[in-house]
Amino acid sequence: MSEPTHIPIWVQPPCEISRLQGKRILVEYRLWRRHHHKAIGHIRITGPNAAGLVAIDLVMPTLYPRVDHGTVAISLTEQQALRIVEADGVSTDFVYEGVLYLRSDESEDTRAWTRPPKIVVPDEIT
16 A cells, blocks of 8 residues: 655745754644644755745654654644744754644544533533
């Protein structure tokens, strides 16, 4: 089974691309419902294209790396790229402020948690 083709998201760079390319970044990303993973990866810049836009990917290790699948590339939108801030420079060069979701089709209401909540009205409270 082949990997899907990576389609870049072209964005305006938040700063000079030479400051970002190949730098270490600490990111918290959500693997599935209520399971977050914090890891140090690196920033990969593609471009610029003819319009002067770049593609910013965060190349992160997977939780359980296998020989053929050791990393995952998370493409950032322009709004997400603005959340990259400088760190102390000791353990990482940058930190992503926030949590990245690896699957856009998930929410708190997916999978086994699709039951509606139980609503308690004042008459039932004893």
